[in-house]
Amino acid sequence: MTDKKKPTSVNAEGIFEPFSVENVPWENWSENTRYGSRSRYLSGFGGASHVGVAMEELAPGMESTLNHYHMLEEEQALILAGEMTLKLGEKTYLVKTGDYVCFPAGQKAGHSFYNHSDAPCRFLIIGEKNPHDVIVYPETGRVSVRLTGEGYDKSATMDYWQGADTNKKK
Template identity: 60%
Template sequence: MSETKKAVAINADGITEPFRIDDVPWEEYSHGERFGSRFRQVGTHGGCQRVGVSIEELSPGKRACPNHYHHLEEEQMMLLEGSLTLRLGDKTHVMTAGSYVVFPAGQKAGHSLYNHTGTVCRYLLIGERNPHDVVVYPDSNRVSVRLTGEGYDKAATMEYWEGEQV
């Protein structure tokens, strides 16, 4: 989404101090007509390096990201305002303010968020920042390897010895 930014809530002595969420700048991304959101990276703002914490807003009719699951990274989400549809594996769930969901690492059920309503919804997203994570996108058959920053077509798998001279 966006590059990691320097923490702002750290004082001259290198100590992280309290800050107001409203002091964290909004960032945005979009891809075509379907995908896009607005978010505040509150964890990064406070100096967090291993856990990502953000407050995100999803506009009506938008999807936050493609359906995916993580092999090594756990995520959690709490809906703060509004309503949205969570796609989780083969099922969908309508979530309302106060709903909470956990996406454990290695759970091979893709998840994605869609705002099916006419108003903006807001949620808290918490996740690890595992630099070795592998993310699978079941709808497009894509595999993303975070360590290398590369994506692959899952259909192009090879056996261990395939291509090696004997």
């Protein structure tokens, strides 16, 4: 198996230089016919490790992600071209070119985008890359713990002492 290194803007001296967004390759992903987009991972190409910035393009009829919110990580989005629907908590909003939205850490309102239009919508998504983040998915009940790389069912909550032997050992 060949480990193919992703291209970056690093020069021969190890310095990450300015680059054209057009030099960053598009990456496509999808989960069946409902979810998927293509993106250019700009911050990774430029060598960043603390803040993530990606240019995403959401095709007509597609959703960007499962509706979710972050406990420790903040996200922000700038709509560059087109329009789409933002689902934020129980409300929906039309967002279009020039609109900006913040998703503060700990705001317990799930967010996701859906392209209701007949043209692609392009946007920047900006976020911290907090290795300790906990992500909650209100529609599915999933809770993801980034530190452990594991996911849990939110309905399977436990009392603090549940499962512990609370009797003195003799």
